[in-house]
Amino acid sequence: MTGEQPDWPSCGLEGCSGVRLPTTSLCLAHASEQAPDAFDAELRRVSAESTVDARGVVVSAELLGRLMAAVAAEDHRPAFKVALFDQATFESEVELGEATFEGIAGFDHATFKRTFRNLDQGDRACASAVPGSRL
Numbered sequence: 346m347t348g349e350q351p352d353w354p355s356c357g358l359e360g361c362s363g364v365r366l367p368t369t370s371l372c373l374a375h376a377s378e379q380a381p382d383a384f385d386a387e388l389r390r391v392s393a394e395s396t397v398d399a400r401g402v403v404v405s406a407e408l409l410g411r412l413m414a415a416v417a418a419e420d421h422r423p424a425f426k427v428a429l430f431d432q433a434t435f436e437s438e439v440e441l442g443e444a445t446f447e448g449i450a451g452f453d454h455a456t457f458k459r460t461f462r463n464l465d466q467g468d469r470a471c472a473s474a475v476p477g478s479r480l
């Protein structure tokens with residue numbers, strides 16, 4: 346991935362290719378550390394629209410948990426309308442078995458550092474997300 350320009354406006358921090366949030370020059374991961382207001386605003390937007398754009402973002406367990414919680418439906422199952430995780434890096438074990446994807450789900454070139462678990466077999470939205478797959 347190094348040397349490859351992402352095709353989205355990226356985080357202002359050097360070496361980070363996470364997609365930048367609308368309200369700050371930082372990506373989700375860095376906004377959570379450095380721009381909590383922008384991060385909270387984005388979480389509210391995610392919650393309202395059930396769409397997540399975390400392309401290129403390094404997704405920690407905590408960040409993933411907050412995103413999943415933000416899109417949780419009444420039955421507490423996360424329901425994404427759009428989930429863009431292209432080239433994202435998942436630092437933790439990913440459990441998407443509970444999650445549903447109503448629309449677009451992108452995991453192109455996503456990196457899974459630990460186990461990928463999808464308990465919901467036959468979910469084709471997740472089928473391309475192979476453990477450890479990367480380019």
Ligand SMILES: [Zn+2]
Binds near residue numbers: 356357372373
């Ligand atoms: Zn960043």
